[in-house]
Amino acid sequence: xxxxxxxxxxxxxxxxxxxxxxxxxxxxxxxxxxxxxxxxxxxxxxxxxxxxxxxxxxxxxxxxxxxxxxxxxxxxxxxxxxxxxxxxxxxxxxxxxxxxxxxxxxxxxxxxxxxxxxxxxxxxxxxxxxxxxxxxxxxxxxxxxxxxxxxxxxxxxxxxxxxxxxxxxxxxxxxxxxxxxxxxxxxxxxxxxxxxxxxxxxxxxxxxxxxxxxxxxxxxxxxxxxxxxxxxxxxxxxxxxxxxxxxxxxxxxxxxxxxxxxxxxxxxxxxxxxxxxxxxxxxxxxxxxxxxxxxxxxxxxxxxxxxxxxxxxxxxxxxxxxxxxxxxxxxxxxxxxxxxxxxx
Amino acid sequence: xxxxxxxxxxxxxxxxxxxxxxxxxxxxxxxxxxxxxxxxxxxxxxxxxxxxxxxxxxxxxxxxxxxxxxxxxxxxxxxxxxxxxxxxxxxxxxxxxxxxxxxxxxxxxxxxxxxxxxxxxxxxxxxxxxxxxxxxxxxxxxxxxxxxxxxxxxxxxxxxxxxxxxxxxxxxxxxxxxxxxxxxxxxxxxxxxxxxxxxxxxxxxxxxxxxxxxxxxxxxxxxxxxxxxxxxxxxxxxxxxxxxxxxxxxxxxxxxxxxxxxxxxxxxxxxxxxxxxxxxxx
Numbered sequence: 001x002x003x004x005x006x007x008x009x010x011x012x013x014x015x016x017x018x019x020x021x022x023x024x025x026x027x028x029x030x031x032x033x034x035x036x037x038x039x040x041x042x043x044x045x046x047x048x049x050x051x052x053x054x055x056x057x058x059x060x061x062x063x064x065x066x067x068x069x070x071x072x073x074x075x076x077x078x079x080x081x082x083x084x085x086x087x088x089x090x091x092x093x094x095x096x097x098x099x100x101x102x103x104x105x106x107x108x109x110x111x112x113x114x115x116x117x118x119x120x121x122x123x124x125x126x127x128x129x130x131x132x133x134x135x136x137x138x139x140x141x142x143x144x145x146x147x148x149x150x151x152x153x154x155x156x157x158x159x160x161x162x163x164x165x166x167x168x169x170x171x172x173x174x175x176x177x178x179x180x181x182x183x184x185x186x187x188x189x190x191x192x193x194x195x196x197x198x199x200x201x202x203x204x205x206x207x208x209x210x211x212x213x214x215x216x217x218x219x220x221x222x223x224x225x226x227x228x229x230x231x232x233x234x235x236x237x238x239x240x241x242x243x244x245x246x247x248x249x250x251x252x253x254x255x256x257x258x259x260x261x262x263x264x265x266x267x268x269x270x271x272x273x274x275x276x277x278x279x280x281x282x283x284x285x286x287x288x289x290x291x292x293x294x295x296x297x298x299x300x301x302x303x304x305x306x307x308x309x310x311x312x313x314x315x316x317x318x319x320x321x322x323x324x325x326x327x328x329x330x331x332x333x334x335x336x337x338x339x340x341x342x343x344x
Numbered sequence: 345x346x347x348x349x350x351x352x353x354x355x356x357x358x359x360x361x362x363x364x365x366x367x368x369x370x371x372x373x374x375x376x377x378x379x380x381x382x383x384x385x386x387x388x389x390x391x392x393x394x395x396x397x398x399x400x401x402x403x404x405x406x407x408x409x410x411x412x413x414x415x416x417x418x419x420x421x422x423x424x425x426x427x428x429x430x431x432x433x434x435x436x437x438x439x440x441x442x443x444x445x446x447x448x449x450x451x452x453x454x455x456x457x458x459x460x461x462x463x464x465x466x467x468x469x470x471x472x473x474x475x476x477x478x479x480x481x482x483x484x485x486x487x488x489x490x491x492x493x494x495x496x497x498x499x500x501x502x503x504x505x506x507x508x509x510x511x512x513x514x515x516x517x518x519x520x521x522x523x524x525x526x527x528x529x530x531x532x533x534x535x536x537x538x539x540x541x542x543x544x545x546x547x548x549x550x551x552x553x554x555x556x557x558x559x560x561x562x563x564x565x566x567x568x569x570x571x572x573x574x575x576x577x578x579x580x581x582x583x584x585x586x587x588x589x590x591x592x593x594x595x596x597x598x599x600x601x602x603x604x605x606x607x608x609x610x611x612x613x614x615x616x617x618x619x620x621x622x623x624x625x626x
Contacts, residue, residue, distance in 0.1 A: 279472025
């Protein structure tokens with residue numbers, strides 16, 4: 001704190017602290033806590049209260065019938081009783097309209113079999129996307145960082161940045177056009193004689209989760225390249241040369257020199273790719289166009305905006321967040337890197 | 345593709361015969377990878393010029409520019425673009441001051457809590473976008489603020505501020521502190537030092553961070569779609585077109601995005617390359 005005040009003075013330091021606290025508390029921590037809180041309760045409509053109200057209405061009818069038969073002297077007493085019951089009914093009806101907020105884990109434990117299946121499938125596919133992206137991207141990152149000359153590397157970088165910077169939706173859309181019923185792939189298969197578009201004999205790629213998988217790999221693969229590239233770029237070429245001069249094979253050079261050096265980048269790449277795939281709403285939404293099975297992000301969306309069940313939606317969202325947090329710690333353990341290495 | 349041949353000519357690590365083969369394989373692999381990256385974009389671009397009503401390159405009905413005119417008349421998309429710009433400017437206004445504050449505190453604060461604070465401040469980057477949108481929506485519901493442009497801005501700024509902060513921290517780590525200290529020793533007030541030394545030093549990064557914040561805001565879909573309510577931005581409007589009313593107008597937007605991206609990325613890489621040459625010459 002002393003160093004801060006010495007550099008920027010009291011008033012500026014105060015301003016920085018206020019802004020940072022507002023950011024931490026008001027935008028990061030409290031919204032997350034509210035989401036968790038919301039996932040932990042349900043509104044319980046008490047059937048007891050409804051039954052009690054029905055019973056009281058019946059009682060009033062009986063009393064009114066009695067009043068017609070009764071002697072004039074008794075009437076005020078009966079009317080008093082009736083108004084007493086009416087007050088009680090009004091009270092109960094207010095309670096009925098404002099259902100009880102009951103804290104429970106139901107939102108988590110009530111996940112239906114279908115939703116559980118969707119959840120597991122989403123996570124499994126996200127993990128597959130991550131593994132595939134890692135295998136495909138490591139050689140690319142290595143080639144751009146260490147094999148190409150600086151000029152060529154700049155040119156290759158351009159080739160990586162352009163698709164990376166184009167909007168995610170549009171990149172996924174390109175794959176929609178390729179895998180569509182009368183899309184590029186089915187047309188190509190027609191030339192080979194596998195499909196016949198005129199007779200509507202095409203392969204319905206879009207109805208399979210594999211279509212979402214393919215588009216997801218395409219959409220997020222470059223999030224793996226850049227972190228690995230950034231770490232490999234700092235690797236001294238002399239280390240590679242030395243390993244080769246000492247007789248190491250290509251495999252051994254990568255396994256013992258390059259990959260250990262790239263560990264933080266690999267960890268970041270895996271975390272980003274997994275997080276983006278597991279939480280992607282855009283890719284399944286575009287590729288399935290609502291025609292084939294939901295992905296977990298779509299299930300969450302429906303809880304909020306179609307079923308209007310925010311509590312359940314919050315529980316699902318928090319479940320997804322927990323999976324991502326577990327994944328982050330898993331990567332940090334496997335690659336033995338700290339938080340500082342992860343976000344740079 | 346020429347990129348790969350350039351890469352091949354300079355392979356200092358591989359000189360053996362086995363190395364040559366490895367070079368060939370690597371080149372072939374690179375060519376494949378770049379074809380994989382660009383072929384879908386070519387398909388999408390071509391369909392923007394096809395006269396057929398449904399976006400396609402296989403049912404070719406002749407070249408046309410009519411979808412460009414169609415886009416210019418599409419009021420919802422134009423309004424979406426205006427909304428995107430409003431949200432983007434809002435995101436700059438929120439995330440730059442937050443990012444700066446966080447960066448100042450993290451680079452100067454020596455405490456065992458610095459690591460924890462750092463973890464919290466970068467956590468939005470590692471959180472799935474839909475969760476940022478959802479938590480923002482739930483939080484503001486308590487203040488009777490419904491989904492809309494404001495919430496979209498707040499949700500986006502949560503993680504974009506983290507990116508800004510990382511950029512400022514990288515810049516601050518390269519700062520020569522002696523200039524600030526000399527000014528303070530000579531009796532300048534800390535506010536004056538901040539205004540005359542620190543801010544000018546950070547100015548290039550403030551500019552870059554603003555541009556990047558704006559672009560990230562415009563491009564964002566997963567967070568925005570949960571926080572936008574009944575309103576819409578350019579990207580959420582594109583997203584809803586996939587459900588209803590898919591037409592080559594979307595491809596035209598794609599073409600515009602591709603052209604802007606190619607120009608911007610080329611400029612960026614050329615500037616970086618010039619920077620590298622200048623440093624190498626020193």
